[in-house]
Amino acid sequence: MAASAQSPRLAELFTPKLLTVLREGYGLGALRADAIAGLTVAIVALPLSMAIAIASGVGPERGLYTAIIGGFLVSALGGSRFQIGGPAGAFIVLVASTVATHGVDGLILATMLSGLILLAIGALRLGTFIKYIPYPVTVGFTAGIAVIIFSSQIKDLAGLHLAGPEPAAILPKLHALADAAGTASPAAIALALAAILIIQGTKRFAPRLPGMLIAVVGTALVAALAGLPVETIGSRFGGIPSMLPAPALPAISVEKVMAVLPAALSFALLGSIESLLSAVVADAMTGRRHRSNCELVAQGVANIASALFGGICVTGTIARTATNVRSGARGPVSGMLHALFLLGFMVIAAPLAAYIPLAALAGVLAVVSWNMIERHAIGILLRASRGDAAVLAVTFLLTVFEDLTAGIVAGFSLGALIFLHRMAGTVAVETGVPLIEPDRADSDRPETGGRTAWQPAEGDERAVAVLRISGAFFFGAAATVGATLDNVGAAAPKAYVLDMSAVPLLDSTGAATIDGFRRKADRQGATLWIAAARPAVRHMLHRHGLTPPAVHFRGDTGTAVAAARQALTAG
Known part of the structure; x- marks a missing residue:
C-alpha cells in the first residue's frame, strides 16, 4: 500500500506541464493565443540567438540550432508552463572559454555531458537544493557575467582590429582593446549606437514592437544600401545554412571526456540555476507553480539533443520567458511554436542574414548585458547588511576577474558561513x-x-x-x-x-x-x-x-x- 501511495506522487513530479495543460482541456482559443505568443518570442529570439552564439565564439547558426531544438524540447518536456529555452547570455563566458581551450568539438561534448548531469540531478530530485544558493550570489554572478559580456562586445561595437587574438581575461582584454583604439570604425560605432537607441526607444515608446529585430533589420538595410565598410555575418561567417544539420555524435574518448568534464559541470550548475530562476520568475508573473525536477530533466534532454544537432548550451531564458507570459501564452505550446517559427525564419530568410552587421548584434548584447544587472537589488543588498554586501562583492569580483565557478563557490561558501554565524547567535x-x-x-x-x-x-x-x-x-x-x-x-x-x-x-x-x-x-x-x-x-x-x-x-x-x-x- 505504501508503494502504491507513493507512485502517483513520484509520477506527478516528472509529468511535463504539456500533459497537464492538455488534460485540463486545450481548444482553438488557447492555440491562437499560444501562436501569437510564440511568434512574438521567436521575433525576439531570432537576433538574440545569433548574437549570443557569435559572442560565445561559434557561428550564428549554432545559436539558432540551440533555440530550435533545445527550445522545442524544453517546452514539450519541461515542468513549467511558460519556460522558453535557448542559448543564454549567462553562458557566453563559459562557452567561449571552452571553445578556446577544447575547440567546437570539445564544446559539443561538454554540452552533451552537461545534459547527462542535468538528467541525473533531476532524476535524483536534487533540483530542490538549487534554492539554497543565496540571493546575493545570484545577483553578484549575474552582474559579473553582464560586465564580461559587455567587455567582449567592445571590439565589434567599435569595429576594432586587434593585432592578435582577443585575450579571454578581462584585464588583458581591456589592455588589448585600448591598444587598438586607433583602428575604431566610425561606421560601426554609428550602427551600434543606432541599434541601442532603437531598442531602448522602442521599449519606452512602443513596447509591443520587437525592438531588437527592428534594430537589426534597420541597421542591416542602412549598411547594405549605403555600402558601409563594416563587418557582417556574411563577411565573417559566410552566412547561415537554411536547414538543420543531420544529428551526429561528437568525437568521444576517455581523455576528451575527462578534459571537458569541468566545463560540463559548470554548464550543468549554471544551467540548473538559470532555468529554475527563470521558472520562478514565470511563477511569480502567473501564480502557477513549476516542477523543478521535471524541468531539470527536460533541460538535460534538450542539451543532449542540442549537442547532437551542433548546438550549444540550452537553458531557461528569463527575458524570453517573461516576453512569452506578457504576450498571453496559455501553456507550453507557445514555446514549441516559437521553435517552429524560428525554423521557418531560418529556412526562408537565411540568405538575408549575411547582411546583418556585427556591430548591430553587439549593440543587442550591450542592451542585454545592461538589463542583466539588477541595479535595484544591488542597492538593497549593499544597504541590507555587511554580510550580504560582502557575499555580493566577492561573487561579483571573482566572476569578473577569475571565473564563474570560483565566484559561485566562494560566494556560496561565504554566504553559508555568515548564515551559520547568524544562526549560532540566535541560540x-x-x-x-x-x-x-x-x-x-x-x-x-x-x-x-x-x-x-x-x-x-x-x-x-x-x-x-x-x-x-x-x-x-x-x-x-x-x-x-x-x-x-x-x-x-x-x-x-x-x-x-x-x-x-x-x-x-x-x-x-x-x-x-x-x-x-x-x-x-x-x-x-x-x-x-x-x-x-x-x-x-x-x-x-x-x-x-x-x-x-x-x-x-x-x-x-x-x-x-x-x-x-x-x-x-x-x-
Whole structure:
C-alpha cells in the first residue's frame, strides 16, 4: 500500500506541464493565443540567438540550432508552463572559454555531458537544493557575467582590429582593446549606437514592437544600401545554412571526456540555476507553480539533443520567458511554436542574414548585458547588511576577474558561513525556575507566548537547576551552549532539568554537547532530566546514547521538576 501511495506522487513530479495543460482541456482559443505568443518570442529570439552564439565564439547558426531544438524540447518536456529555452547570455563566458581551450568539438561534448548531469540531478530530485544558493550570489554572478559580456562586445561595437587574438581575461582584454583604439570604425560605432537607441526607444515608446529585430533589420538595410565598410555575418561567417544539420555524435574518448568534464559541470550548475530562476520568475508573473525536477530533466534532454544537432548550451531564458507570459501564452505550446517559427525564419530568410552587421548584434548584447544587472537589488543588498554586501562583492569580483565557478563557490561558501554565524547567535540558554508549582493544574499555569513564564534563579534550595535552551542547537552554537552549561554546573546542584521545548533542531554536535554535560553531571552525582523534547530532537539524543536510565525524559518542565525533586527526596 505504501508503494502504491507513493507512485502517483513520484509520477506527478516528472509529468511535463504539456500533459497537464492538455488534460485540463486545450481548444482553438488557447492555440491562437499560444501562436501569437510564440511568434512574438521567436521575433525576439531570432537576433538574440545569433548574437549570443557569435559572442560565445561559434557561428550564428549554432545559436539558432540551440533555440530550435533545445527550445522545442524544453517546452514539450519541461515542468513549467511558460519556460522558453535557448542559448543564454549567462553562458557566453563559459562557452567561449571552452571553445578556446577544447575547440567546437570539445564544446559539443561538454554540452552533451552537461545534459547527462542535468538528467541525473533531476532524476535524483536534487533540483530542490538549487534554492539554497543565496540571493546575493545570484545577483553578484549575474552582474559579473553582464560586465564580461559587455567587455567582449567592445571590439565589434567599435569595429576594432586587434593585432592578435582577443585575450579571454578581462584585464588583458581591456589592455588589448585600448591598444587598438586607433583602428575604431566610425561606421560601426554609428550602427551600434543606432541599434541601442532603437531598442531602448522602442521599449519606452512602443513596447509591443520587437525592438531588437527592428534594430537589426534597420541597421542591416542602412549598411547594405549605403555600402558601409563594416563587418557582417556574411563577411565573417559566410552566412547561415537554411536547414538543420543531420544529428551526429561528437568525437568521444576517455581523455576528451575527462578534459571537458569541468566545463560540463559548470554548464550543468549554471544551467540548473538559470532555468529554475527563470521558472520562478514565470511563477511569480502567473501564480502557477513549476516542477523543478521535471524541468531539470527536460533541460538535460534538450542539451543532449542540442549537442547532437551542433548546438550549444540550452537553458531557461528569463527575458524570453517573461516576453512569452506578457504576450498571453496559455501553456507550453507557445514555446514549441516559437521553435517552429524560428525554423521557418531560418529556412526562408537565411540568405538575408549575411547582411546583418556585427556591430548591430553587439549593440543587442550591450542592451542585454545592461538589463542583466539588477541595479535595484544591488542597492538593497549593499544597504541590507555587511554580510550580504560582502557575499555580493566577492561573487561579483571573482566572476569578473577569475571565473564563474570560483565566484559561485566562494560566494556560496561565504554566504553559508555568515548564515551559520547568524544562526549560532540566535541560540540562548536561560537559567531559572518555573513561576508555577508542578502540582498545579495546567489551566492555572500562566503562559507567555504558549510557554511557561520564567524568572532568574538566584539559588534553588531544592537543589534542582532548571535550564532552557532556545533556538537551533547545531555545531555552530555548541561551544556557546557548552560553556553556559559548564558555568551552571559550577554550582553543583543535585539534579538538572533541561527544557528543550524551544529547540526545533538538534544535530550530532549538539547531542554530543549534551552527552558531555550528562557525563559531567554523573561525576558530580547529579541526575539529568530532559523535558519537552520534540520527537526528532529526542530521536537524535537516543542515537547518541542519551536514554534511560542515563537520562530521564518528561513531557513538560513542570513534571520533570516534580520528578527530580521526588527522586532527591526519596534517595
